Amino acid sequence: MSSNYQNFVPPKAIPFIEFLINDHNFTLKIVNQRETKHGDFRKLPNGQFQITVNNNLNKYQFLLTLVHEIAHHVTHQKFGRVQPHGKEWKMIFQHLMLPFLRPEIYPMEMLPYLAKYFKNPKASTDADVDLSLALRGNVAETGKNFIFEIPFGSLFVFKNTIYKRGNKRRTRFECLNMSNNKVYLFNQNVEIEFYKND
Incomplete structure (x- = not known):
């Protein structure tokens, strides 16, 4: 068990997290940011269970991610091999999150987005644009912008590739990859860097 997770979650969540860690017997590792998860x-291999969570998440994202992963562990214990984000996992995730959905843990303005998300939780919270923005307090990482904040026609960098922001479709932006001239769709909560031609 990792003892330093207390610094990564809202203080009032700590007793519930301690209960879950003790009850379900896994090791928690806090790791450097990974782009894909x-x-x-x-x-x-030794039969033990391990959960990892990225260290760059704010405390609200961290808590949600941790409970998401604990739900995978509990689903595995109860049901064995099932769909990773199937109905069993959704039910357990909803159940495990209930004690955390209160204003002393999540700010009042985040709770409606969480309630909506938990009607049918998705594999990634980033797939729910409104929730992912609310969890970040509608503020991008230092030195970055959300894609919806930059003007039409602007050049930006995402994963070391230069794109040009195009039109908004219903929920996503068409962006032109400047190296292969293909158009890709970006969620509006994607964090990008303005292209600076030094």
Whole structure:
């Protein structure tokens, strides 16, 4: 068990997290940021279970990610091999999150977005644009912007590739990859860097 997770979650969440960690017997590792995921759950070769969560998340994202991964662990214990984000996982995730959905843990303005998300939780919270923005307090990482904040026609960098922001479709932006001239769709909560031609 990792003892320093207390610094990564809202203080009032700590007793509930301690209960879940003790009750479900896994090791929690806090790791450096990974581009493709916020956290993961796995069974180690020695038979032990390990959950990892990225260290760059704010306390609200961290808590949600941690409970998301604990839900995978509990689902695995109860049901064995099932769909990773199927109905069993959704039910357990909803159940495990209930004690945390209160204003002393999550700010009042985030709770409606969380309530909506938990009607049918998705594999990634980033797929729910409104929730992912609310969890970040509608503020991008230092030195970055959300894609919806930059003007039409602006050049930006995402994963070391230069794109040009195009029109908004219903919920996503068409962006032209400047190296292969293909158009890609970006969620509006994607964090990008303005292209600076030094």
